[in-house]
Structure formats: structure tokens, C-alpha cells
Amino acid sequence: MAEKLNIAVVGATGLVGETMLDILAAREFPADQVHAIGSKRSFGKSVEFGRRELPVEMLSDFDFSKMDLAFFSAGAAISAEYAEKAAAAGCVVIDNTSCFRDDPDVPLIVPEVNENEIRNYRQRNLIANPNCSTIQLTVVLKPLHDAAGLRSVRVSTYQSVSGAGRAKLEELARQSADLLAGNGRKDGNPAIAFNVWPQIDEFEDNGYTREEMKIVRETRRLLGLPELPVSATAVRVPVFFGHAEAVAISTEQPLSAGEARDLLAQAPGVEVMDIPRDKVFPTPALDTPNTDVVFVGRVREDLVGEHGLNLWIVADNVRKGGALNSIQIAEILVKAYL
Numbered sequence: 001m002a003e004k005l006n007i008a009v010v011g012a013t014g015l016v017g018e019t020m021l022d023i024l025a026a027r028e029f030p031a032d033q034v035h036a037i038g039s040k041r042s043f044g045k046s047v048e049f050g051r052r053e054l055p056v057e058m059l060s061d062f063d064f065s066k067m068d069l070a071f072f073s074a075g076a077a078i079s080a081e082y083a084e085k086a087a088a089a090g091c092v093v094i095d096n097t098s099c100f101r102d103d104p105d106v107p108l109i110v111p112e113v114n115e116n117e118i119r120n121y122r123q124r125n126l127i128a129n130p131n132c133s134t135i136q137l138t139v140v141l142k143p144l145h146d147a148a149g150l151r152s153v154r155v156s157t158y159q160s161v162s163g164a165g166r167a168k169l170e171e172l173a174r175q176s177a178d179l180l181a182g183n184g185r186k187d188g189n190p191a192i193a194f195n196v197w198p199q200i201d202e203f204e205d206n207g208y209t210r211e212e213m214k215i216v217r218e219t220r221r222l223l224g225l226p227e228l229p230v231s232a233t234a235v236r237v238p239v240f241f242g243h244a245e246a247v248a249i250s251t252e253q254p255l256s257a258g259e260a261r262d263l264l265a266q267a268p269g270v271e272v273m274d275i276p277r278d279k280v281f282p283t284p285a286l287d288t289p290n291t292d293v294v295f296v297g298r299v300r301e302d303l304v305g306e307h308g309l310n311l312w313i314v315a316d317n318v319r320k321g322g323a324l325n326s327i328q329i330a331e332i333l334v335k336a337y338l
Helices: 015-026 076-088 111-123 132-148 166-180 210-223 257-266 319-336
Strands: 005-010 031-038 046-049 052-058 069-072 092-095 126-128 150-159 230-236 243-251 270-272 294-301 308-315
Touching: 005 015, 005 076, 015 031, 015 046, 015 319, 031 046, 069 076, 069 319, 076 092, 076 126, 092 319, 111 126, 111 132, 111 210, 111 319, 132 150, 132 210, 132 243, 132 257, 132 270, 132 294, 132 308, 132 319, 150 210, 210 230, 257 270, 257 294, 257 308, 308 319
Parallel strands: 005 031, 005 069, 031 052, 069 092, 092 126, 150 230, 270 294
Antiparallel strands: 046 052, 150 243, 243 308, 294 308
């Protein structure tokens, strides 16, 4: 391993990019040079990195051949145009968009789930970071599958507005203020304030949205179960940060709620909060902000069918669902491969 690496964060002015810089500084990632990369619109701005200010450099002019590692989090279109060029220049790319998640030659990684697959990055010099909802789901499913074998998974997500970016956060705040002031809905956008919206991304021909099918495909791939029955319903809710999921699973072998709690309490990256009678269970607004674990509660045996469990899973979608997962991958690369 080189003593210290030169790294670039593409999309440094976005929610995930800013959080990446915060986490890289807080975890004292072994970096010599850190470059904040943005679009022409962001050029000339600055972003915080620990106690330093980094100037935002323009992506179209940036020389990735001088970098050891790059994090891409500026949208799939940007990754499609620039990520492979960066990889071809010798820079290892960890991509936090949907661009490469279905590419069989690019490893899709959640360190707590399939760390060993990281070694396959050498095929393309690329690693894909999964969808935020899939990350928190599979971190919890993995130890249960290892113990009892998964037979099916059903998940309904309750996804915060931050998952759609900074502009949607501002839209939620604006709509909420208008409604509380008695001014009605003014901006003409889909009503998210004081509402739930059962569509994330576009609909496909099968009636499911792209977001829902991402969860299906990525869950199967991460767990190494290509035929696993998975069904998803993805819903946007008027919460600023933190995604929640109601999950129903069935297993090949019997697994009690108590056994599941014990397994999850020992699982890496998981924190169990599950004393319902004392109102101890995780919620996005109260428990997830600026946290790095996946919380699970409401673990109970299903009343329908055999070998079934229901769970409630909550995590910070910007950190574990995006920035942190990418940095965990990078830390493994540094330790074992670079």
C-alpha cells in the first residue's frame, strides 16, 4: 500500500459528496491530496474538509491519471461519461450511482455482506455502491440468511426526501411552510409535504418502479441468491433524512424472533433497538441522523405462513446508504489491495 493516496470526490457539493468529505476527514483516511470535483456550475466554490477549505475543481478538466482513488457521486449520467475514463487512467473508481450496479463485470459491494467480492475490482478498476435502501436491507438480511436460509423477502420502504437530493429537501421545506401558513400548494410539484408518494423513479412495464426493481436485483446479487423471490414497494415520505423499511421474510429453517434478535445483535454494522412495550424502536428522525449503523426493531414472528419474521429497519440514507459505505469499501481496498 502506498503510504498515502491521492483521492478525488466527484460531486463534492452534493449531499453525499459533502458527507464523504466529512467522513474521510473524521476517519483520518490516509490521503495525501484530496480534490473536490464538481461541474462548471460549482467551479470556484469551496467545500469543507476537516478544518480546511477545498476549492471545487472542474470535472471536464481534471486529470485522473494523478489520482489513486476517486469517489463518484454526481449522478449516473456523469458516471457514464467520466468514470470509465478515470478507471482507464489508472484510478480506482468507487461509483455511488446506478450506472454500473447491473454490470456483471463491476463488483457491487456492501462490506458487511460480500466484502470478498471487492477483489474483482481489477477487471475494470470499478466498484459499484448499491442503492441506499438495498444497503440497509441486506446488512440485516445477511446474518439471518446465513443462519436459516432466506426463502422470500417482501419490503416496503419509507424513504426520506434527502434521497432525491438537496433541491427536493428545499421543496419539502417550502411546501411545508406554505401549507402551515394556510397558503395551499403553490409550486406545482408533486405534493410531498404532509403526504406520502408511492412512486420513486419511473414505472416499468411490470407495474413496479425502477427503484423497486433496483432493490429486487441488487438484493439478489449482493446475497448471491439470483432466484430469491423479492418484492418491493418504494414510497417517498415527508421526512428530511433517514430511510425506514418494513420487511417480511420467510426462511428455510425455523428462526424465532428471539434467535433473530441475538443474531442481529452480534452482526457487524447492526444495532438492535427492540423493546416495543417501552417504546424502544428506531425512527428516522430521532435515531438515524449522523449515525453509521443500521438499526433494527419490531422483530416478531409472522402471523401468516411458516418460518416467517417481520422487521423494521432504519438507517441514515446519506451516510450508510451512500457516503459511508463507499468509504468502507475504500478502507478495505487500502488495507488489502492498494
